[in-house]
Amino acid sequence: MSTSFTPFASFGGGMLIGLAAVLLMALHGRILGVTGILSGLLRRGDPRDWSLRAALLLGMVLAPAGIRLIWGDWPSLQVPVPTASLIGGGLLVGIGVSYGGGCTSGHGVCGNARLSRRSITATLCFMAAAFATVYVTRHLIGA
Amino acid sequence: MRLFSALLIGLIFGSGIALSGMINPAKVLNFFDLAGDWDPSLALVMAGALAVAVPGYRLVLARQRPALAPAFQLPDTRRIDLKLVAGSITFGIGWGIAGFCPGGALPALGTLRSEALLFVAALGGGLLIARALRRAG
Numbered sequence: 001m002s003t004s005f006t007p008f009a010s011f012g013g014g015m016l017i018g019l020a021a022v023l024l025m026a027l028h029g030r031i032l033g034v035t036g037i038l039s040g041l042l043r044r045g046d047p048r049d050w051s052l053r054a055a056l057l058l059g060m061v062l063a064p065a066g067i068r069l070i071w072g073d074w075p076s077l078q079v080p081v082p083t084a085s086l087i088g089g090g091l092l093v094g095i096g097v098s099y100g101g102g103c104t105s106g107h108g109v110c111g112n113a114r115l116s117r118r119s120i121t122a123t124l125c126f127m128a129a130a131f132a133t134v135y136v137t138r139h140l141i142g143a
Numbered sequence: 144m145r146l147f148s149a150l151l152i153g154l155i156f157g158s159g160i161a162l163s164g165m166i167n168p169a170k171v172l173n174f175f176d177l178a179g180d181w182d183p184s185l186a187l188v189m190a191g192a193l194a195v196a197v198p199g200y201r202l203v204l205a206r207q208r209p210a211l212a213p214a215f216q217l218p219d220t221r222r223i224d225l226k227l228v229a230g231s232i233t234f235g236i237g238w239g240i241a242g243f244c245p246g247g248a249l250p251a252l253g254t255l256r257s258e259a260l261l262f263v264a265a266l267g268g269g270l271l272i273a274r275a276l277r278r279a280g
Contacts, residue, residue, distance in 0.1 A: 002180045003170045010184040013163025014191020017246075020156035021192070022199030027148050029209030029216050032156065034245040039270050055146040057249060059153020064253040066154060067161050075161035077251060078169035079258040081242060089241025090248075090262045092233055094269015095276075097245060099230025101220070104165075104238075105156075105246040107231070108189065113196035114204075114217075121223050122231040129235025134175035137240065 001080040021110050028052065033106020034060075035097040100126070145211055157250035163188040166251050168242025168258075175239055237269075 021032040041053045068074050079086070097103045100122050102111060107126075111119020164170040164184050173182035208214055238244050243251065243262045251259035 001169045001173075003164070003167070003173050003182045003184075005182055006164055006184050007187050010163045010187040011191040013159045013161070013165070014188035014193075015195050016155050016159030016162065017165075017188070018159075018192035018195030018199065020152050020159060021196050022203060023148075023152050023155070025200060025209065025215070026203040026206075027152070027209055027211045028145075029212040029214055031216070031218065032152070034249055035270075038245060038249070038267070039274075042267060042270060042274075051146055052149050055149035056153040056156075059150040059155075060157035060160070060249045061153075061253040062150075063154050063157025063250045064161055064166070067158060074254055075166050076164075077167050077254055077256060077259070079242065079256075080169050080172060081240070083258075083261065085240050086243070086258055086262045087265045089237040089239075089243070090265025091269040091272070092237025092240065093244065094237075094266040094271075095273045096230050096232070096234030096237055096269075098270050098273030098277075099226045100234050101218070101227060101230065103234060103246060104244045109192045109196055110200075111218075113193055113200045116218075118218075118221065118223055118227055122227055125228055125231035126235035126238065129232040130175045130239040131177060133236045133239025134172055135178060138172075138176055139178050 001078055003078075017105070017109060018113075021105070021113070024056075025110075031106055031110045032056075033102045033110060035101075035103045035106055039098065096126075148211065156246075157253065159192075160247055160250045163191070165244075165247045166254075168247075171244075171247065172239070172242040 024030050024032045037053045037056055064075055107119040107122040160166050173180055174185040248262050252263055
């Protein structure tokens with residue numbers, strides 16, 4: 001499934017992601033890592049902490065509807081993989097980010113922005129693994 | 144104010160994910176497909192995010208405390224160990240298989256697409272499995 005290069009939308013969208021991370025740190029003093037926010041939600045804890053996480057995630061989930069409202073159209077979302085890959089991939093992602101202590105947002109944006117050596121290492125590992133995996137699934141197995 | 148600001152931050156983040164294309168597994172997988180139909184867009188997502196977050200964090204973290212909380216909560220681990228490396232590689236493999244990462248999938252839930260729902264359910268399952276494994280080990 002081919003997609004077109006969208007430099008302006010992607011850079012602009014990236015800036016919004018960075019802005020959200022800076023605002024969360026400035027106001028609430030927290031790292032904007034979806035892994036961390038989600039794992040805290042799956043744990044019973046301090047209700048004030050839980051409600052903050054829930055509000056953040058609710059905002060994220062509402063975003064496509066907001067875009068639909070302003071733009072008139074849903075953001076494009078195409079899934080070129082079978083159901084089994086979504087489930088298997090989801091399980092691997094969940095286990096991996098749990099042990100790795102973060103994902104693209106927590107390590108890739110926030111940690112790298114703080115020049116954390118852990119986050120730079122994590123980012124190099126997951127990017128390299130994803131490039132290798134897609135090469136295997138698309139050019140070795142799927143060819 | 145506390146929860147409203149968090150909701151708004153989530154909304155900004157989710158809009159960024161949606162506009163940038165990170166919400167779209169086809170685009171994500173094409174970024175990783177160097178030998179195929181390569182779409183370099185996602186490199187610009189990371190560049191845009193860091194262009195704001197690097198100077199933004201520098202300004203914010205120079206302050207005494209955040210505006211609505213008593214203190215900054217920053218991770219204090221510095222160690223680069225097998226857990227970090229193996230966990231991140233596992234995450235990358237799953238990302239390459241499914242095309243969704245957690246930050247892409249949560250906003251994708253809002254489109255009510257069954258694929259996003261399935262992925263997020265599996266992601267939650269994976270987080271709970273890892274937690275159970277750690278408790279057992």
